[in-house]
Amino acid sequence: MSLDVEKIRKDFPILHRPVRNKELVYLDNAATTLKPNIVGQIVSDHYLLGASNIHRGVHYYSEKATDEYEGVRDQIKVFIGAKKRNEIIFTTGTTHSVNLLAHILENTKICKGDEILISEMEHHSNIIPWQMLCQRNGAVLKVIPINDDGEIEIEQYKKLLSNKTKLVSVVHVSNSLGSINPIKQMCSLAHEAGALMMVDAAQAVAHIEIDVQNLDVDFLAFSGHKIYGPTGIGVLYGKEALLEELPPFFGGGDMIEKVTFEGSTYAGLPHKFEAGTPPIASVLGLGGALSYVGDLGLKAIEGHEHEVLAYGTQKLLEIEGLRIIGTSKNKTSIISFVLGDVHPHDIGTLVDQDGVAIRVGHHCTQPVMNRFKVPATARASVSIYNRKQDFDVLANSLRKTLEFFR
Amino acid sequence: MTTNENMKELYQSVILDHNKNPKNFKKIEGHTHKQEGFNPVCGDHLHIYIKLSDDKATVEDVGFIGEGCAISKASASMMTQAIKGRPVQEVKDLYKDFHKLLTGKLDPENDENSLGKLQIFSGIWKYPARVKCATLSWHTMAAALDGEAGIIKTE
Numbered sequence: 001m002s003l004d005v006e007k008i009r010k011d012f013p014i015l016h017r018p019v020r021n022k023e024l025v026y027l028d029n030a031a032t033t034l035k036p037n038i039v040g041q042i043v044s045d046h047y048l049l050g051a052s053n054i055h056r057g058v059h060y061y062s063e064k065a066t067d068e069y070e071g072v073r074d075q076i077k078v079f080i081g082a083k084k085r086n087e088i089i090f091t092t093g094t095t096h097s098v099n100l101l102a103h104i105l106e107n108t109k110i111c112k113g114d115e116i117l118i119s120e121m122e123h124h125s126n127i128i129p130w131q132m133l134c135q136r137n138g139a140v141l142k143v144i145p146i147n148d149d150g151e152i153e154i155e156q157y158k159k160l161l162s163n164k165t166k167l168v169s170v171v172h173v174s175n176s177l178g179s180i181n182p183i184k185q186m187c188s189l190a191h192e193a194g195a196l197m198m199v200d201a202a203q204a205v206a207h208i209e210i211d212v213q214n215l216d217v218d219f220l221a222f223s224g225h226k227i228y229g230p231t232g233i234g235v236l237y238g239k240e241a242l243l244e245e246l247p248p249f250f251g252g253g254d255m256i257e258k259v260t261f262e263g264s265t266y267a268g269l270p271h272k273f274e275a276g277t278p279p280i281a282s283v284l285g286l287g288g289a290l291s292y293v294g295d296l297g298l299k300a301i302e303g304h305e306h307e308v309l310a311y312g313t314q315k316l317l318e319i320e321g322l323r324i325i326g327t328s329k330n331k332t333s334i335i336s337f338v339l340g341d342v343h344p345h346d347i348g349t350l351v352d353q354d355g356v357a358i359r360v361g362h363h364c365t366q367p368v369m370n371r372f373k374v375p376a377t378a379r380a381s382v383s384i385y386n387r388k389q390d391f392d393v394l395a396n397s398l399r400k401t402l403e404f405f406r
Numbered sequence: 407m408t409t410n411e412n413m414k415e416l417y418q419s420v421i422l423d424h425n426k427n428p429k430n431f432k433k434i435e436g437h438t439h440k441q442e443g444f445n446p447v448c449g450d451h452l453h454i455y456i457k458l459s460d461d462k463a464t465v466e467d468v469g470f471i472g473e474g475c476a477i478s479k480a481s482a483s484m485m486t487q488a489i490k491g492r493p494v495q496e497v498k499d500l501y502k503d504f505h506k507l508l509t510g511k512l513d514p515e516n517d518e519n520s521l522g523k524l525q526i527f528s529g530i531w532k533y534p535a536r537v538k539c540a541t542l543s544w545h546t547m548a549a550a551l552d553g554e555a556g557i558i559k560t561e
């Protein structure tokens with residue numbers, strides 16, 4: 001089954017608004033995706049027609065909000081193939097999820113002298129929380145190198161693993177290279193060494209099928225806004241037995257059972273990790289986004305995006321002096337590139353004049369920029385509403401850019 | 407305005423020239439002041455070297471090295487030209503005027519100012535994401551003169 005892209009485009013109102021008097025060519029999906037009507041509708045309906053708090057009222061609207069909110073948890077469980085709904089913790093996004101995890105693993109699973117492995121292609125949000133943990137408790141952060149194509153060096157990874165390794169935390173799809181990492185293989189190697197496996201799926205979840213049970217990962221994080229949902233909502237998945245065992249981090253309402261000044265007991269999963277009033281409308285909006293994606297089907301999405309990516313890669317490579325950074329055999333949705341000696345920022349400003357939105361900079365992956373010895377790259381990232389012709393527009397605009405700076 | 411006119415307003419030919427052939431693109435031997443500047447958002451990165459006269463009243467020589475976009479490079483290059491040989495007090499006034507120009511608070515056609523050639527950066531305030539590209543070298547230079555410690559960041 002293939003995607004009906006023209007039909008999809010009708011669901012995204014922003015695509016039909018001229019920008020700088022041009023048709024918008026949105027190729028910045030890795031930063032955040034556009035939102036379909038249904039997501040806007042659900043969020044607005046909650047605020048205008050439903051705005052009640054969850055888990056707290058016995059009245060009609062509070063019960064309705066609670067049902068809908070918990071319904072999204074069920075939806076996510078199915079979407080990522082989790083075994084139980086209790087394994088889905090709502091957070092404000094991937095960054096929050098990783099930080100939360102770092103805090104609950106601190107001195108429970110990761111102690112002084114223990115080692116944490118991350119890869120050289122991590123987003124800063126999967127580097128800094130671990131660095132901070134190491135600073136707090138004396139654990140040691142080690143880095144799995146990547147090769148010139150932007151692929152994990154598996155042999156090096158095997159060498160780094162030891163009985164000191166307590167956690168491997170790796171990105172599923174790199175946001176600056178597009179590489180899809182062999183998570184299943186890496187996870188089984190981590191488990192053999194006795195380590196836990198965490199996956200940053202921020203850039204994967206909208207583009208490839210994820211099945212946490214099949215991958216057997218212990219933790220996984222993603223953000224709603226990169227899969228057509230609202231900002232401010234994300235997920236931390238964790239295996240039930242682990243989450244049961246780990247302590248809460250944020251304290252407050254909703255995460256407790258019995259409270260006295262002498263001591264309190266905590267609620268069971270998943271509420272133990274969800275203190276305070278959550279972004280209810282955003283959770284509901286994410287539910288709408290996941291239904292939308294589910295109706296299209298990730299297999300069809302993968303097929304479509306792969307085709308557009310292949311075409312885009314070929315079109316861009318026809319441009320003199322253009323070099324693609326990130327040439328893994330297994331790639332999705334992202335083309336990072338540099339263009340002669342034109343700085344990516346100047347590229348970004350020039351193509352914007354033609355209505356083309358791309359990201360330029362280090363993409364929150366400074367170690368990747370250092371690895372490939374570039375100060376920054378330009379990045380085009382595709383999604384369900386992109387068409388091959390979007391890359392014709394980008395390629396033309398890049399040729400004009402070259403001409404301009406000649 | 408057409409796209410090209412817009413872009414020619416932002417990237418004046420002088421800017422393109424300085425980008426291609428930056429002036430004073432070197433480390434100054436015997437510098438008395440130096441500073442590193444970094445824009446964490448985009449990775450623009452430069453070092454500025456200043457040599458003041460013995461009485462510390464005049465910028466005798468100035469140079470920069472580093473990498474960045476056309477606007478940041480041209481801005482650094484033109485800044486070195488603008489301040490070389492100038493009294494430190496004038497340089498500080500110039501810094502203030504340039505900052506006002508880039509934040510849209512100074513209209514070069516009507517407000518009295520000391521900017522001279524630097525007026526060509528007036529189009530940039532319409533591109534907020536690019537203003538920092540043009541100001542990085544100036545902030546770094548001012549910090550060098552003030553002898554500030556650490557790296558100067560635009561954020």
Ligand SMILES: Cc1ncc(COP(=O)(O)O)c(C=O)c1O
Binds near residue numbers: 092094
């Ligand atoms: C691979 C990857 N990890 C983590 C993040 C952080 O996501 P968020 O900013 O939504 O927390 C991003 C988004 O920029 C990403 O691309």
